[in-house]
Amino acid sequence: MLHWFSDNRFPLYLAPMAGVTDVIFRQICKELGADVMVTEFVSAEGIMQADDRTRKYTEFTDGQRPVGVQLFGADGERMGEAARKIIDWKRPDFIDINFGCPVNKVVSRNGGSSLLKDCPVLASVASGVAKAVGDQVPVTAKMRIGWDENSVNAVEVAKILEDCGMQAIAVHGRTRAQGYGGEANWDVIDAVARAVKVPVIGNGDIHCGADLVKRKSETAVSGVMIGRAAMQNPWVFREAKHFLETGEVLPEVAVEERWALVLRHCRLAVDSGRNGNERQTLTAMRSRLMAYCKGFPGAKELRQMLCQVSSVAQVEDLAAWSLQKHLVLAEL
Template sequence: MLPWFSDGRFPLYLAPMAGVTDVVFRQICKELGADVMVTEFVSAEGILQRDDRTRKYTEFNDGQRPVGVQLFGADGVRMGEAAKKIIDWKRPDFIDINFGCPVNKVVARNGGSSLLRDCPLLTSVATGVAKAVGDQVPVTAKIRIGWDEQTVNAVEVSKILVDCGMQAIAVHGRTRAQGYTGEACWNTIDAVARAITVPVIGNGDIANGEDVARRKRETAVSGVMIGRAAMQNPWVFLQAKHYIATGEILPPVPVEERWKLVLRHCRLVVEGGKNGDERQTLIGMRSRLMAYCKGFPGAKDLRQRICQVTTVSEVEALAEFSIAQALAGHEE
């Protein structure tokens, strides 16, 4: 068993999200109570070609452990070689295989959720990685419940993956066809958890401590994975743990404290940015700022201003503007 599931623990995972769960955001979520980290997914082919841009996605620091590196691809042998290279570079606590990504550019390369339609290929990929890695580190997988509503096969796929050597499986409760729309099907996630012997991590529509407690109480999952809710509210991990321990809902995080974290995130990203290019770094941060600021006072004006930021000082000015709006009792 993976040690973070031992002694009755119910770990909270930060879901891997492309363009979101970089080393800085993982650090922030770890400090705010996330138990297990998974990197943004990374192309096995990119790893084998020693692409520096690809390799940076595998970076983490020891304070983020336990942390896994997530790989995608469709060739089991090549995937296994990539996994071994990652282990040689900086031994992660586990390798995770992406069988769930719904994005067209991944699916078109026969990766991610496309393998849910091809169980022989999925078996080949999972077996290839597990055999290559051996007992160096555990191998886990993330899946969706199926390709579409007519082909929900998560229980079958999960059994195959366990037979291939996967030591835990995260299940996003939507089909590939759903993308991120509609509701996650926790009945299917529960069915997977009851059908296999390794830990199952449930993923989908976890927004607060009450959601975590409900899934812990009503399903057989061994942990949950939080994704989009953490983008707006990384405090969700602390809030969830407090609710599970006490049954109390913590008050909302004040706008001032939220902005303090946003500014820290911006500064850390700029400090770690390539060639110290503050402008390009902040342009890349705009979508992240949009997520952080959802629901803030004066949100309409904020969105317009966020689309223009190119420096940390401009974000600081936005923070002053937003906090003033909050103190004035402005609501939108």
Template sequence: MHQPWFDNGAFPLFLAPMAGVTDPVFRSLCKEMGADVVVTEFVSAEGVLACWERNRRYTEFEEVHRPIGIQLFGADGRNMGEAAKIIVNELRPDFIDINCGCPVSRVVGKNGGSSLLKNLPLLASVARGVILAVGDLVPVTAKIRTGWDADSICTPETCRILTDEGISMITIHGRTRAQQYSGKADWDMIDFCARAASVPIIGNGDVNSAQMVEHIRNTSAVRGIMIGRAAMENPWIFSEAKHYLTHGEHLPRKSIRDKWDLIIRHARLSLESGRYGDELHTMKFMRARFVAYTKGFPGAKDLRSRLVHIKTMDELIDLAQSV
């Protein structure tokens, strides 16, 4: 199925799906800063079927977020398909992404996410269920890891199985589930799969600079790059990378004050959205985002100890003005 983000030889930059991070406010900020394609936080297929109205909050988006994919996890192909059908009929996203890579225990414990890499016939049935349900309406994609652990690397076989089932695009995070987010992403494996696959392969893992984006584009067969943790710390990475790819020069580095302005803006937008409740609950939610944004700030250790106790916008603004 047509994926317009690849039209005219484009090399798209994707915002990775991250639970508790890629909510509508953060997606808006990243789109503003140059992300080409964004993906929602994952949502459970079983949750969608049991209580759609409560779980649709994880899937809601604004038109400015397009193109956008909604990521779904689960281990029952039929239920995954039924959940995907509800989402597509209600919201009309640009694609459905199957989560075959999340390492979090609460997902793995339900046989979803990266646990599917231990049971490739089950992974195939999940992909088949979603494609049969909505594959004629939207592209169905998948995000995987290289395997469960170092003794069970299965990336080439996983890509072949997913492609045979009709998956339109595969994102590979170059780590095993056992690695979580430690060690280095295996870009040699990502490139190997990209050269062999008949569908576009998107690379993910350790991309934290414009130079790395350029290096991967010039030296590998991936058709795009997905950025996750680096965007949590520096959403400008999308515009920085695009400028570097186009002009071969760096944009001026953002100052600490620029970053504080973004922190305050992000917090204010989250509060105005009402998504997390009152001011106290919104600030509690935002604390992890504050810590990510301020990584590398002067006196970061002491600053983080203050940020994790922020309760109001006024406190945040006062802190920003005092450092």
């Protein structure tokens, strides 16, 4: 049922990231070559309470397919009911279960990566969702390699998830204790991919086409998932695919094209009205804008100014200032 793995394809997933992979950013990444989308994680309890704010996180367009909605929680029966509600609202291509989030507010509610320490509950959650959904859509899971370096249990957990009906497993090669520090352990990801029969998607430290080719050739994964690298450089999907197909490194994306995308993202966000008015939307986007602008001419000064933007017009002014600075530097 996961047709994006057929014909020996090697799909590139956009990793789900809270506060980042909203419907607009997913649209941008899809246009730039991402194959499979996963929504920001949503609370199963929020879905069950018919909370409008939670429901907004499940939004997607048909142009983003294949797309999965990611759920977190610790009650398999309730999560199964929530999954059915989501399918009734707007049939996604799959339901994904979050067993990897390291954030305290999720872990403290016995969700995300906390379940890596409690395999019986993890199994009840996975089987509960799979049974509730039946054959309506596939159910997949995303996990980390373990809680900490002393409890790396990814192979054991993956086998449990496969037995519980998960049809693919994404593995982030860090422990919960690592957060996003240190290096992803691709040896463990590879061991997981060799231990189960379902497709395994490797996640962690994929920044360019060479990283993609290395992991495709040296491990048994069936695809890769790109997260933080896409925040700064959503062109990474296009670049990685081109390198995979040709062995050529595409020229660096011009500053002008980068700014055009930044401004388009801002305008789409304001038009969508997800965060209320223009000021609220741009305030919420400040960290995103700073990520986009890493490496721009005058980046340090630019980031300081981006911390204060509250309108698209202000971002347009900063773009004009940055591009002028770029032209001056180019003439030196």
